[in-house]
Amino acid sequence: MTIIQFQPFASLVEPAFWHALTNLKIDVLKLADDHVPLTATYTSGRTIVDRETGKEIALGCNLTLAGDAFSETPHIPPYAVPAHGIVKNYNTIEEFKAADKTALFNEFSDELWKSIQDGSTDKLTRFLLITFADLKKYKYFYWFAFPAFVAKPAWEIDGEWQSASQVLGDKTLVSVRTSIHSNLPPFFLVRTDGSEPKVAPVADFVKFFDGVPAEHRTIAFVDPSAQPSNPGWPLRNLLAFLAHRHPSLVADGVRVLCWRDDKVPHDGHWKSRFGVVKGVANVQGTGEKPSAVGWEKNVQGKLGPRLADLAPMMDPVRLADQAVDLNLKLMRWRILPELDLDKVANTRCLLLGAGTLGCYVARTLMAWGVRTITFVDSARVSFSNPVRQPLFQFEDCLNGGKPKAACAAENLKKIFPGVNATGHSLNIPMPGHPIPPALVEQTRKDVATLEKLFDEHDAVFLLMDSRESRWLPTVLGAAKGKSLTDRTLDQMCTVTRPGLASLASSTAVELLASVLQHPLGVNAPPPPLPTKDAPHADPHASGSVLGLVPHQLRGYLAEFRTVPIRGAAYARCTGCSDAVLAAYEAQGFDVLLRAFNEPKFLETLTGLDQLYSEGEAALESVDWEVEDEEDDM
Structure with missing residues:
Protein backbone atom coordinates (compact mmCIF):
# COMPACT_ATOMS: atom_id res chain seq x y z
CA MET A 1 0.00 0.00 0.00
CA THR A 2 1.28 3.45 -0.95
CA ILE A 3 0.17 6.72 0.65
CA ILE A 4 -1.53 8.90 -1.95
CA GLN A 5 0.16 12.19 -2.74
CA PHE A 6 -2.52 14.59 -3.98
CA GLN A 7 -1.56 17.26 -6.51
CA PRO A 8 -2.60 20.64 -5.00
CA PHE A 9 -4.39 23.32 -6.95
CA ALA A 10 -2.25 26.08 -8.45
CA SER A 11 -3.99 29.40 -8.97
CA LEU A 12 -3.92 30.86 -12.46
CA VAL A 13 -5.24 34.44 -12.47
CA GLU A 14 -5.82 36.19 -15.77
CA PRO A 15 -4.97 39.93 -15.92
CA ALA A 16 -8.59 40.64 -16.81
CA PHE A 17 -9.59 39.45 -13.34
CA TRP A 18 -7.48 42.13 -11.69
CA HIS A 19 -9.12 44.76 -13.87
CA ALA A 20 -12.51 43.38 -12.82
CA LEU A 21 -11.45 43.54 -9.16
CA THR A 22 -10.33 47.14 -9.71
CA ASN A 23 -13.73 48.11 -11.10
CA LEU A 24 -15.50 46.23 -8.31
CA LYS A 25 -13.42 48.03 -5.70
CA ILE A 26 -13.95 51.48 -7.23
CA ASP A 27 -17.61 51.23 -8.20
CA VAL A 28 -19.15 48.74 -5.75
CA LEU A 29 -17.05 47.85 -2.71
CA LYS A 30 -15.44 51.26 -2.23
CA LEU A 31 -14.27 51.06 1.41
CA ALA A 32 -16.28 47.96 2.30
CA ASP A 33 -14.49 44.65 2.87
CA ASP A 34 -17.48 42.33 2.48
CA HIS A 35 -17.10 38.79 1.18
CA VAL A 36 -17.87 38.74 -2.54
CA PRO A 37 -18.76 35.52 -4.41
CA LEU A 38 -16.84 34.61 -7.51
CA THR A 39 -16.46 31.67 -9.88
CA ALA A 40 -13.33 29.99 -11.17
CA THR A 41 -12.94 27.02 -13.50
CA TYR A 42 -10.69 24.04 -13.91
CA THR A 43 -10.32 21.37 -16.56
CA SER A 44 -9.00 17.87 -16.67
CA GLY A 45 -5.22 17.54 -16.49
CA ARG A 46 -3.33 18.64 -19.58
CA THR A 47 0.02 17.59 -21.01
CA ILE A 48 2.28 18.85 -23.76
CA VAL A 49 4.85 17.00 -25.82
CA ASP A 50 8.47 18.03 -25.54
CA ARG A 51 9.66 18.60 -29.11
CA GLU A 52 13.19 17.49 -28.33
CA THR A 53 12.54 14.36 -26.29
CA GLY A 54 9.04 13.45 -27.49
CA LYS A 55 7.97 12.91 -23.88
CA GLU A 56 4.72 14.16 -22.41
CA ILE A 57 5.12 16.85 -19.77
CA ALA A 58 2.33 17.38 -17.25
CA LEU A 59 1.04 20.92 -16.87
CA GLY A 60 -0.05 22.45 -13.59
CA CYS A 61 -3.16 21.47 -11.67
CA ASN A 62 -4.65 24.88 -12.38
CA LEU A 63 -7.70 26.69 -11.10
CA THR A 64 -8.34 29.71 -13.32
CA LEU A 65 -9.92 33.07 -12.49
CA ALA A 66 -11.05 34.98 -15.58
CA GLY A 67 -12.30 38.53 -16.10
CA ASP A 68 -15.95 37.50 -15.64
CA ALA A 69 -15.35 35.76 -12.31
CA PHE A 70 -17.70 38.18 -10.52
CA SER A 71 -20.52 37.70 -13.02
CA GLU A 72 -23.64 35.81 -11.97
CA THR A 73 -23.43 33.92 -15.26
CA PRO A 74 -19.72 33.54 -16.03
CA HIS A 75 -18.60 31.86 -19.22
CA ILE A 76 -17.57 28.26 -18.57
CA PRO A 77 -15.13 27.12 -21.28
CA PRO A 78 -15.70 23.79 -23.04
CA TYR A 79 -14.62 20.77 -20.99
CA ALA A 80 -14.30 22.90 -17.85
CA VAL A 81 -16.19 22.74 -14.56
CA PRO A 82 -16.94 25.68 -12.24
CA ALA A 83 -15.54 26.11 -8.76
CA HIS A 84 -17.20 28.66 -6.50
CA GLY A 85 -15.46 30.74 -3.87
CA ILE A 86 -15.34 34.09 -2.13
CA VAL A 87 -12.90 36.98 -2.16
CA LYS A 88 -12.24 39.32 0.74
CA ASN A 89 -10.45 42.49 -0.31
CA TYR A 90 -8.68 44.59 2.31
CA ASN A 91 -8.34 48.36 2.08
CA THR A 92 -4.71 48.59 3.20
CA ILE A 93 -1.67 46.37 3.00
CA GLU A 94 -1.45 46.53 6.81
CA GLU A 95 -4.95 45.07 7.15
CA PHE A 96 -4.07 42.37 4.62
CA LYS A 97 -0.95 41.37 6.53
CA ALA A 98 -2.65 41.51 9.94
CA ALA A 99 -5.73 39.53 8.93
CA ASP A 100 -6.47 36.49 11.09
CA LYS A 101 -5.99 34.01 8.30
CA THR A 102 -6.38 31.00 10.58
CA ALA A 103 -9.81 32.18 11.70
CA LEU A 104 -10.84 32.86 8.10
CA PHE A 105 -9.69 29.44 7.00
CA ASN A 106 -11.38 27.65 9.89
CA GLU A 107 -14.64 29.50 9.28
CA PHE A 108 -14.51 28.56 5.63
CA SER A 109 -13.70 24.90 6.28
CA THR A 131 -6.50 40.33 -1.61
CA PHE A 132 -5.16 43.83 -1.29
CA ALA A 133 -5.34 45.95 -4.43
CA ASP A 134 -2.91 48.86 -4.68
CA LEU A 135 -4.91 50.60 -7.37
CA LYS A 136 -2.51 53.49 -7.86
CA LYS A 137 0.39 51.18 -8.72
CA TYR A 138 -1.64 48.28 -10.15
CA LYS A 139 -0.09 45.84 -7.72
CA TYR A 140 -2.24 43.08 -6.25
CA PHE A 141 -1.30 41.02 -3.21
CA TYR A 142 -3.28 37.80 -2.98
CA TRP A 143 -3.43 34.43 -1.28
CA PHE A 144 -5.60 31.47 -2.22
CA ALA A 145 -6.83 28.73 0.08
CA PHE A 146 -8.29 25.45 -1.22
CA PRO A 147 -9.53 23.76 1.97
CA ALA A 148 -9.21 19.97 1.98
CA PHE A 149 -9.74 17.59 4.89
CA VAL A 150 -6.85 15.51 6.22
CA ALA A 151 -7.28 11.74 6.58
CA LYS A 152 -5.67 10.00 9.58
CA PRO A 153 -4.21 7.60 8.71
CA ALA A 154 -3.71 8.85 5.18
CA TRP A 155 -5.54 7.47 2.18
CA GLU A 156 -3.59 4.75 0.40
CA ILE A 157 -3.64 3.26 -3.07
CA ASP A 158 -4.02 -0.50 -3.38
CA GLY A 159 -1.28 -1.34 -5.83
CA GLU A 160 -0.69 1.59 -8.15
CA TRP A 161 -2.57 3.94 -10.42
CA GLN A 162 -3.26 2.39 -13.79
CA SER A 163 -4.57 3.43 -17.16
CA ALA A 164 -8.37 3.52 -16.89
CA SER A 165 -8.76 1.86 -20.29
CA GLN A 166 -6.82 -1.19 -19.06
CA VAL A 167 -9.18 -1.71 -16.11
CA LEU A 168 -12.54 -0.43 -17.32
CA GLY A 169 -12.07 -0.91 -21.05
CA ASP A 170 -12.44 1.48 -23.96
CA LYS A 171 -16.16 0.76 -24.31
CA THR A 172 -16.86 1.95 -20.77
CA LEU A 173 -14.80 5.10 -21.20
CA VAL A 174 -16.48 5.94 -24.50
CA SER A 175 -19.89 5.47 -22.86
CA VAL A 176 -18.90 7.67 -19.92
CA ARG A 177 -17.56 10.31 -22.31
CA THR A 178 -20.84 10.32 -24.22
CA SER A 179 -22.92 10.58 -21.02
CA ILE A 180 -21.08 13.59 -19.58
CA HIS A 181 -20.25 15.40 -22.83
CA SER A 182 -23.05 17.98 -22.75
CA ASN A 183 -22.93 18.67 -19.00
CA LEU A 184 -19.60 17.89 -17.43
CA PRO A 185 -20.05 17.27 -13.68
CA PRO A 186 -17.14 17.75 -11.24
CA PHE A 187 -18.06 14.46 -9.49
CA PHE A 188 -20.15 11.51 -10.70
CA LEU A 189 -20.84 7.78 -10.24
CA VAL A 190 -20.29 4.98 -12.76
CA ARG A 191 -21.82 1.51 -12.59
CA THR A 192 -20.75 -1.29 -14.93
CA ASP A 193 -23.03 -4.21 -13.94
CA GLY A 194 -25.17 -4.05 -17.08
CA SER A 195 -24.68 -4.24 -20.79
CA GLU A 196 -24.12 -0.48 -20.91
CA PRO A 197 -22.32 1.58 -18.25
CA LYS A 198 -24.49 4.15 -16.45
CA VAL A 199 -23.64 7.52 -14.92
CA ALA A 200 -25.33 9.37 -12.03
CA PRO A 201 -24.66 12.26 -9.59
CA VAL A 202 -22.86 11.47 -6.32
CA ALA A 203 -25.98 12.53 -4.41
CA ASP A 204 -27.69 9.35 -5.76
CA PHE A 205 -25.02 7.11 -4.24
CA VAL A 206 -27.31 4.84 -2.16
CA LYS A 207 -30.07 4.41 -4.72
CA PHE A 208 -27.76 4.17 -7.74
CA PHE A 209 -25.46 1.54 -6.18
CA ASP A 210 -28.17 -0.42 -4.37
CA GLY A 211 -27.54 -4.09 -5.02
CA VAL A 212 -24.56 -3.40 -7.28
CA PRO A 213 -21.46 -5.49 -6.48
CA ALA A 214 -18.46 -3.53 -5.25
CA GLU A 215 -16.42 -4.41 -8.33
CA HIS A 216 -18.98 -2.59 -10.52
CA ARG A 217 -19.15 0.61 -8.43
CA THR A 218 -16.80 3.46 -9.40
CA ILE A 219 -16.48 7.00 -8.06
CA ALA A 220 -15.32 9.49 -10.70
CA PHE A 221 -14.22 13.10 -10.72
CA VAL A 222 -12.82 15.57 -13.23
CA ASP A 223 -9.14 15.41 -12.35
CA PRO A 224 -7.19 18.67 -12.88
CA SER A 225 -3.91 16.81 -12.36
CA ALA A 226 -1.96 15.30 -15.24
CA GLN A 227 0.56 13.49 -13.03
CA PRO A 228 0.38 9.70 -13.57
CA SER A 229 0.53 8.87 -9.85
CA ASN A 230 -0.87 12.00 -8.22
CA PRO A 231 -4.62 12.62 -8.43
CA GLY A 232 -5.82 16.19 -8.19
CA TRP A 233 -6.90 18.07 -5.06
CA PRO A 234 -10.72 17.63 -5.51
CA LEU A 235 -10.39 13.91 -4.70
CA ARG A 236 -9.46 14.66 -1.07
CA ASN A 237 -12.82 16.20 -0.22
CA LEU A 238 -14.71 13.67 -2.32
CA LEU A 239 -13.18 10.86 -0.26
CA ALA A 240 -13.97 12.75 2.97
CA PHE A 241 -17.58 13.06 1.81
CA LEU A 242 -17.85 9.33 1.06
CA ALA A 243 -16.18 8.35 4.33
CA HIS A 244 -18.63 10.42 6.33
CA ARG A 245 -21.81 9.78 4.36
CA HIS A 246 -21.32 6.14 3.31
CA PRO A 247 -18.74 4.49 5.59
CA SER A 248 -20.06 0.99 5.20
CA LEU A 249 -20.11 1.13 1.41
CA VAL A 250 -16.48 2.22 1.11
CA ALA A 251 -15.01 0.12 3.91
CA ASP A 252 -13.44 -2.32 1.51
CA GLY A 253 -11.98 0.33 -0.77
CA VAL A 254 -13.16 2.95 -3.21
CA ARG A 255 -12.75 2.38 -6.93
CA VAL A 256 -11.72 5.80 -8.27
CA LEU A 257 -11.76 7.02 -11.85
CA CYS A 258 -9.62 10.13 -12.39
CA TRP A 259 -11.28 11.54 -15.50
CA ARG A 260 -8.78 13.31 -17.75
CA ASP A 261 -10.13 12.87 -21.29
CA ASP A 262 -11.88 15.78 -22.93
CA LYS A 263 -12.45 13.74 -26.07
CA VAL A 264 -12.14 10.17 -27.26
CA PRO A 265 -8.48 9.70 -28.32
CA HIS A 266 -7.93 8.62 -31.94
CA ASP A 267 -4.91 6.52 -31.01
CA GLY A 268 -6.65 4.72 -28.16
CA HIS A 269 -4.35 6.36 -25.64
CA TRP A 270 -6.72 7.31 -22.83
CA LYS A 271 -5.25 9.64 -20.22
CA SER A 272 -7.72 8.87 -17.43
CA ARG A 273 -6.36 6.92 -14.45
CA PHE A 274 -7.90 4.28 -12.21
CA GLY A 275 -7.09 3.03 -8.72
CA VAL A 276 -8.57 1.49 -5.58
CA VAL A 277 -8.26 3.79 -2.58
CA LYS A 278 -8.39 2.59 1.05
CA GLY A 279 -8.33 4.24 4.45
CA VAL A 280 -9.64 2.27 7.43
CA ALA A 281 -9.92 5.09 9.97
CA ASN A 282 -11.70 7.33 7.47
CA VAL A 283 -14.75 5.10 7.13
CA GLN A 284 -15.79 5.05 10.79
CA GLY A 285 -18.29 7.86 10.28
CA THR A 286 -17.71 9.52 13.68
CA GLY A 287 -19.07 12.86 12.48
CA GLU A 288 -16.16 14.81 13.94
CA LYS A 289 -14.70 17.41 11.67
CA PRO A 290 -11.21 16.45 10.47
CA SER A 291 -8.47 19.03 10.36
CA ALA A 292 -8.04 20.86 7.08
CA VAL A 293 -5.18 22.21 5.01
CA GLY A 294 -5.08 24.19 1.80
CA TRP A 295 -3.26 27.56 1.82
CA GLU A 296 -1.40 27.88 -1.47
CA LYS A 297 2.38 28.19 -1.43
CA ASN A 298 4.05 31.12 -3.13
CA VAL A 299 6.62 30.97 -5.92
CA GLN A 300 9.37 30.33 -3.34
CA GLY A 301 7.53 27.21 -2.19
CA LYS A 302 6.60 28.77 1.16
CA LEU A 303 3.25 29.51 2.71
CA GLY A 304 2.72 33.17 1.90
CA PRO A 305 0.91 35.56 -0.43
CA ARG A 306 1.77 36.25 -4.02
CA LEU A 307 2.08 39.52 -5.94
CA ALA A 308 0.67 40.36 -9.35
CA ASP A 309 2.24 43.53 -10.76
CA LEU A 310 0.40 44.72 -13.86
CA ALA A 311 2.08 48.10 -14.12
CA PRO A 312 4.90 46.99 -16.48
CA MET A 313 2.41 45.65 -19.00
CA MET A 314 0.06 48.64 -18.89
CA ASP A 315 -0.02 51.92 -20.77
CA PRO A 316 1.33 54.63 -18.41
CA VAL A 317 -1.36 57.01 -19.66
CA ARG A 318 -4.04 54.60 -18.53
CA LEU A 319 -2.29 54.17 -15.20
CA ALA A 320 -2.33 57.93 -14.68
CA ASP A 321 -5.97 58.17 -15.74
CA GLN A 322 -7.01 55.48 -13.27
CA ALA A 323 -4.97 57.07 -10.48
CA VAL A 324 -6.58 60.48 -11.00
CA ASP A 325 -10.06 58.96 -10.96
CA LEU A 326 -9.21 56.96 -7.86
CA ASN A 327 -8.23 60.06 -5.87
CA LEU A 328 -11.56 61.69 -6.65
CA LYS A 329 -13.55 58.55 -5.89
CA LEU A 330 -11.78 58.20 -2.56
CA MET A 331 -12.98 61.71 -1.74
CA ARG A 332 -16.52 60.72 -2.67
CA TRP A 333 -16.41 57.47 -0.68
CA ARG A 334 -15.14 59.11 2.49
CA ILE A 335 -16.82 62.52 2.43
CA LEU A 336 -19.55 63.00 -0.19
CA PRO A 337 -21.27 59.81 -1.41
CA GLU A 338 -23.78 61.95 -3.36
CA LEU A 339 -21.09 63.70 -5.40
CA ASP A 340 -21.60 63.29 -9.16
CA LEU A 341 -18.03 63.06 -10.42
CA ASP A 342 -19.05 62.20 -13.98
CA LYS A 343 -20.88 65.50 -14.29
CA VAL A 344 -17.70 67.35 -13.36
CA ALA A 345 -15.45 65.24 -15.57
CA ASN A 346 -17.70 65.69 -18.60
CA THR A 347 -17.89 69.48 -18.27
CA ARG A 348 -16.02 71.14 -21.13
CA CYS A 349 -14.26 74.26 -19.87
CA LEU A 350 -13.16 77.26 -21.92
CA LEU A 351 -10.49 79.43 -20.31
CA LEU A 352 -10.24 82.92 -21.76
CA GLY A 353 -6.77 83.90 -20.67
CA ALA A 354 -3.75 81.66 -20.20
CA GLY A 355 -1.97 83.88 -17.70
CA THR A 356 -1.69 83.55 -13.94
CA LEU A 357 -5.38 82.89 -13.38
CA GLY A 358 -5.65 80.64 -16.43
CA CYS A 359 -2.75 78.43 -15.34
CA TYR A 360 -4.04 77.98 -11.80
CA VAL A 361 -7.63 77.41 -12.92
CA ALA A 362 -6.48 74.75 -15.39
CA ARG A 363 -4.49 72.89 -12.75
CA THR A 364 -7.41 72.90 -10.31
CA LEU A 365 -9.89 71.83 -12.98
CA MET A 366 -7.63 68.92 -13.85
CA ALA A 367 -7.45 67.96 -10.17
CA TRP A 368 -11.26 67.82 -10.17
CA GLY A 369 -11.14 65.36 -13.06
CA VAL A 370 -12.17 67.74 -15.86
CA ARG A 371 -10.97 66.21 -19.11
CA THR A 372 -11.62 68.98 -21.68
CA ILE A 373 -9.81 72.31 -21.16
CA THR A 374 -9.38 74.90 -23.92
CA PHE A 375 -7.23 78.03 -23.67
CA VAL A 376 -7.66 81.30 -25.56
CA ASP A 377 -4.95 83.95 -25.39
CA SER A 378 -3.22 86.27 -27.84
CA ALA A 379 0.06 86.81 -25.96
CA ARG A 380 3.38 85.00 -25.86
CA VAL A 381 5.25 83.69 -22.83
CA SER A 382 7.50 86.37 -21.38
CA PHE A 383 10.34 86.14 -18.88
CA SER A 384 8.15 87.41 -16.05
CA ASN A 385 5.58 84.65 -16.52
CA PRO A 386 7.06 81.33 -15.28
CA VAL A 387 7.47 82.42 -11.66
CA ARG A 388 3.76 83.32 -11.42
CA GLN A 389 2.21 81.05 -14.03
CA PRO A 390 2.82 77.36 -13.23
CA LEU A 391 2.24 76.00 -16.74
CA PHE A 392 5.31 77.75 -18.18
CA GLN A 393 9.06 77.22 -17.90
CA PHE A 394 12.07 79.36 -18.69
CA GLU A 395 12.59 77.60 -22.04
CA ASP A 396 9.13 78.73 -23.12
CA CYS A 397 10.26 82.37 -22.98
CA LEU A 398 13.19 82.05 -25.39
CA ASN A 399 13.21 83.31 -28.99
CA GLY A 400 10.38 85.71 -28.41
CA GLY A 401 8.32 83.29 -26.36
CA LYS A 402 5.89 80.58 -27.35
CA PRO A 403 2.19 81.41 -27.91
CA LYS A 404 0.69 81.21 -24.41
CA ALA A 405 -2.50 79.32 -25.24
CA ALA A 406 -0.85 76.50 -27.19
CA CYS A 407 2.07 76.31 -24.75
CA ALA A 408 -0.25 76.08 -21.74
CA ALA A 409 -2.21 73.25 -23.41
CA GLU A 410 0.97 71.39 -24.33
CA ASN A 411 2.40 71.61 -20.83
CA LEU A 412 -0.92 70.63 -19.28
CA LYS A 413 -0.83 67.39 -21.28
CA LYS A 414 2.73 66.78 -20.08
CA ILE A 415 1.41 66.84 -16.53
CA PHE A 416 -1.49 64.52 -17.36
CA PRO A 417 -1.67 63.01 -20.86
CA GLY A 418 -5.29 62.04 -20.33
CA VAL A 419 -6.52 65.64 -20.55
CA ASN A 420 -7.92 66.94 -23.83
CA ALA A 421 -6.19 70.33 -23.84
CA THR A 422 -6.02 72.70 -26.81
CA GLY A 423 -4.95 76.30 -27.29
CA HIS A 424 -6.13 79.07 -29.61
CA SER A 425 -4.18 82.27 -30.31
CA LEU A 426 -7.03 84.71 -30.65
CA ASN A 427 -7.56 88.44 -30.18
CA ILE A 428 -10.77 89.35 -28.37
CA PRO A 429 -12.01 92.72 -29.65
CA MET A 430 -13.06 95.25 -27.03
CA PRO A 431 -15.72 97.98 -26.97
CA GLY A 432 -14.42 101.46 -27.55
CA HIS A 433 -11.39 100.11 -29.42
CA PRO A 434 -12.12 100.83 -33.11
CA ILE A 435 -11.37 98.16 -35.70
CA PRO A 436 -9.45 99.45 -38.74
CA PRO A 437 -11.25 98.71 -42.03
CA ALA A 438 -8.45 96.39 -43.12
CA LEU A 439 -8.97 94.19 -40.04
CA VAL A 440 -12.76 93.97 -40.07
CA GLU A 441 -12.85 90.61 -41.85
CA GLN A 442 -10.21 89.14 -39.55
CA THR A 443 -12.15 90.43 -36.56
CA ARG A 444 -15.31 88.84 -37.98
CA LYS A 445 -13.46 85.50 -38.19
CA ASP A 446 -12.12 85.88 -34.65
CA VAL A 447 -15.60 86.57 -33.31
CA ALA A 448 -16.99 83.58 -35.23
CA THR A 449 -14.24 81.38 -33.76
CA LEU A 450 -15.04 82.63 -30.28
CA GLU A 451 -18.76 82.02 -30.82
CA LYS A 452 -18.01 78.46 -31.97
CA LEU A 453 -15.87 77.85 -28.89
CA PHE A 454 -18.71 79.04 -26.66
CA ASP A 455 -21.07 76.61 -28.39
CA GLU A 456 -18.63 73.73 -27.88
CA HIS A 457 -18.06 74.30 -24.15
CA ASP A 458 -20.23 74.17 -21.05
CA ALA A 459 -18.44 76.56 -18.69
CA VAL A 460 -16.42 79.65 -19.48
CA PHE A 461 -13.80 81.30 -17.26
CA LEU A 462 -13.19 85.00 -17.91
CA LEU A 463 -9.59 85.22 -16.77
CA MET A 464 -8.48 88.43 -18.49
CA ASP A 465 -7.31 91.43 -16.49
CA SER A 466 -9.41 94.24 -17.99
CA ARG A 467 -13.11 94.90 -18.02
CA GLU A 468 -13.06 95.80 -21.72
CA SER A 469 -11.73 92.38 -22.70
CA ARG A 470 -14.46 90.69 -20.66
CA TRP A 471 -17.30 92.52 -22.41
CA LEU A 472 -17.70 90.34 -25.52
CA PRO A 473 -17.39 87.02 -23.62
CA THR A 474 -19.99 88.30 -21.15
CA VAL A 475 -22.40 89.01 -24.00
CA LEU A 476 -21.78 85.62 -25.61
CA GLY A 477 -22.10 83.74 -22.33
CA ALA A 478 -25.34 85.44 -21.39
CA ALA A 479 -26.79 84.95 -24.87
CA LYS A 480 -25.85 81.26 -24.99
CA GLY A 481 -26.78 80.44 -21.40
CA LYS A 482 -23.28 79.36 -20.37
CA SER A 483 -21.96 79.13 -16.84
CA LEU A 484 -19.56 82.05 -16.39
CA THR A 485 -17.05 82.82 -13.68
CA ASP A 486 -15.50 86.23 -13.06
CA ARG A 487 -18.48 87.61 -14.93
CA THR A 488 -18.28 91.04 -13.32
CA LEU A 489 -17.04 93.88 -15.48
CA ASP A 490 -15.15 95.45 -12.60
CA GLN A 491 -11.51 96.31 -13.15
CA MET A 492 -9.33 93.45 -11.91
CA CYS A 493 -5.67 92.54 -12.23
CA THR A 494 -3.58 89.66 -10.87
CA VAL A 495 -0.42 91.71 -10.46
CA THR A 496 -0.99 92.06 -6.72
CA ARG A 497 -0.05 89.81 -3.82
CA PRO A 498 1.42 86.61 -5.31
CA GLY A 499 -0.91 84.30 -3.38
CA LEU A 500 -4.05 86.00 -4.58
CA ALA A 501 -4.18 84.35 -8.01
CA SER A 502 -4.05 80.80 -6.71
CA LEU A 503 -6.67 81.51 -4.05
CA ALA A 504 -9.00 83.24 -6.49
CA SER A 505 -8.55 80.51 -9.12
CA SER A 506 -9.22 77.71 -6.68
CA THR A 507 -12.30 79.51 -5.41
CA ALA A 508 -13.59 79.95 -8.97
CA VAL A 509 -13.18 76.24 -9.74
CA GLU A 510 -14.82 75.21 -6.47
CA LEU A 511 -17.71 77.53 -7.31
CA LEU A 512 -18.10 75.82 -10.68
CA ALA A 513 -18.14 72.41 -8.96
CA SER A 514 -20.87 73.65 -6.59
CA VAL A 515 -22.92 74.92 -9.53
CA LEU A 516 -22.59 71.60 -11.33
CA GLN A 517 -23.79 69.70 -8.25
CA HIS A 518 -26.87 71.90 -7.85
CA PRO A 519 -30.09 70.52 -9.42
CA LEU A 520 -30.75 73.88 -11.12
CA GLY A 521 -27.20 74.33 -12.40
CA VAL A 522 -26.55 77.90 -13.59
CA ASN A 523 -30.03 78.87 -12.39
CA ALA A 524 -29.23 78.05 -8.77
CA PRO A 525 -30.54 80.77 -6.41
CA PRO A 526 -28.09 82.78 -4.32
CA PRO A 527 -27.64 82.05 -0.61
CA PRO A 528 -30.39 83.54 1.57
CA LEU A 529 -29.79 86.89 3.17
CA PRO A 530 -28.63 86.78 6.78
CA THR A 531 -31.22 87.46 9.46
CA LYS A 532 -31.06 88.15 13.16
CA ASP A 533 -31.88 84.53 13.93
CA ALA A 534 -29.65 83.18 11.14
CA PRO A 535 -26.69 85.51 10.65
CA HIS A 536 -24.87 82.89 8.58
CA ALA A 537 -26.25 80.94 5.60
CA ASP A 538 -26.75 77.22 6.12
CA PRO A 539 -24.54 75.53 3.47
CA HIS A 540 -26.62 72.35 3.67
CA ALA A 541 -29.76 74.21 2.61
CA SER A 542 -28.32 75.40 -0.71
CA GLY A 543 -29.29 72.35 -2.76
CA SER A 544 -25.72 71.50 -3.75
CA VAL A 545 -23.90 68.71 -1.95
CA LEU A 546 -20.83 70.95 -1.95
CA GLY A 547 -22.55 73.74 -0.01
CA LEU A 548 -23.32 77.32 -0.95
CA VAL A 549 -23.61 78.52 -4.54
CA PRO A 550 -22.94 82.27 -4.25
CA HIS A 551 -23.43 84.48 -7.28
CA GLN A 552 -20.63 86.85 -6.30
CA LEU A 553 -17.66 86.62 -3.98
CA ARG A 554 -15.38 89.28 -2.62
CA GLY A 555 -12.14 88.29 -0.97
CA TYR A 556 -10.05 90.26 1.47
CA LEU A 557 -6.61 88.69 1.60
CA ALA A 558 -5.39 91.13 4.22
CA GLU A 559 -8.15 89.82 6.52
CA PHE A 560 -8.03 86.25 5.21
CA ARG A 561 -11.77 86.14 4.60
CA THR A 562 -14.22 85.76 1.73
CA VAL A 563 -17.66 87.34 1.65
CA PRO A 564 -20.55 86.17 -0.57
CA ILE A 565 -22.42 89.13 -2.07
CA ARG A 566 -26.02 89.07 -3.21
CA GLY A 567 -27.03 91.47 -5.94
CA ALA A 568 -29.74 91.92 -8.56
CA ALA A 569 -29.25 91.97 -12.31
CA TYR A 570 -29.01 95.51 -13.65
CA ALA A 571 -31.52 96.31 -16.40
CA ARG A 572 -29.08 98.70 -18.12
CA CYS A 573 -25.98 96.46 -17.92
CA THR A 574 -23.83 96.87 -21.04
CA GLY A 575 -22.88 93.17 -20.93
CA CYS A 576 -26.00 91.12 -20.16
CA SER A 577 -29.07 93.37 -20.21
CA ASP A 578 -32.04 92.42 -22.38
CA ALA A 579 -31.36 95.31 -24.74
CA VAL A 580 -27.80 94.14 -25.47
CA LEU A 581 -28.76 90.48 -25.84
CA ALA A 582 -31.72 91.28 -28.11
CA ALA A 583 -29.54 93.45 -30.34
CA TYR A 584 -26.84 90.76 -30.54
CA GLU A 585 -29.30 87.99 -31.34
CA ALA A 586 -30.95 90.12 -34.04
CA GLN A 587 -27.91 91.73 -35.69
CA GLY A 588 -24.96 89.49 -34.72
CA PHE A 589 -21.54 90.80 -35.70
CA ASP A 590 -22.88 94.12 -36.98
CA VAL A 591 -23.99 95.23 -33.52
CA LEU A 592 -20.70 94.05 -32.05
CA LEU A 593 -18.77 96.06 -34.62
CA ARG A 594 -20.68 99.18 -33.64
CA ALA A 595 -19.81 98.56 -30.01
CA PHE A 596 -16.12 98.27 -30.93
CA ASN A 597 -16.08 101.37 -33.14
CA GLU A 598 -18.51 103.75 -31.42
CA PRO A 599 -17.47 104.77 -27.89
CA LYS A 600 -21.00 105.81 -26.82
CA PHE A 601 -22.94 103.06 -28.59
CA LEU A 602 -23.47 100.77 -25.58
CA GLU A 603 -24.54 103.67 -23.36
CA THR A 604 -27.13 104.67 -25.96
CA LEU A 605 -28.30 101.08 -26.54
CA THR A 606 -28.86 100.36 -22.86
CA GLY A 607 -30.19 103.81 -21.93
CA LEU A 608 -27.27 104.65 -19.69
CA ASP A 609 -26.83 107.95 -21.53
CA GLN A 610 -30.43 108.89 -20.82
CA LEU A 611 -30.00 107.85 -17.20
CA TYR A 612 -26.92 110.04 -17.00
CA SER A 613 -28.75 113.01 -18.59
CA GLU A 614 -31.65 112.57 -16.20
CA GLY A 615 -29.24 112.53 -13.31
CA GLU A 616 -27.53 115.69 -14.51
CA ALA A 617 -30.88 117.38 -15.03
CA ALA A 618 -32.00 116.41 -11.56
CA LEU A 619 -28.86 117.86 -10.08
CA GLU A 620 -29.30 121.12 -11.99
CA SER A 621 -32.92 121.48 -10.86
CA VAL A 622 -31.94 121.51 -7.23
CA ASP A 623 -31.92 124.96 -5.64
CA TRP A 624 -28.67 124.86 -3.78
CA GLU A 625 -28.52 127.27 -0.87
CA VAL A 626 -25.16 128.92 -0.43
CA GLU A 627 -24.59 130.80 2.78
CA ASP A 628 -23.09 134.23 2.55
CA GLU A 629 -19.57 134.14 3.76
CA GLU A 630 -20.05 137.55 5.35
CA ASP A 631 -22.83 136.16 7.55
CA ASP A 632 -20.32 133.78 9.01
CA MET A 633 -17.92 136.52 9.99
Missing part, protein backbone atom coordinates in the same frame (compact mmCIF):
# COMPACT_ATOMS: atom_id res chain seq x y z
CA ASP A 110 -16.53 24.75 8.86
CA GLU A 111 -18.97 25.69 6.11
CA LEU A 112 -17.48 23.03 3.88
CA TRP A 113 -17.83 20.36 6.58
CA LYS A 114 -21.42 21.40 7.27
CA SER A 115 -22.28 20.94 3.60
CA ILE A 116 -20.79 17.43 3.74
CA GLN A 117 -22.91 16.67 6.78
CA ASP A 118 -25.94 17.88 4.85
CA GLY A 119 -25.13 15.52 2.01
CA SER A 120 -24.19 18.19 -0.54
CA THR A 121 -21.25 17.99 -2.93
CA ASP A 122 -21.67 21.56 -4.19
CA LYS A 123 -18.92 22.98 -1.97
CA LEU A 124 -16.28 20.27 -2.30
CA THR A 125 -14.17 22.52 -4.54
CA ARG A 126 -14.87 25.80 -2.75
CA PHE A 127 -11.95 28.21 -2.42
CA LEU A 128 -11.07 31.34 -0.48
CA LEU A 129 -9.16 34.32 -1.84
CA ILE A 130 -7.89 37.29 0.18
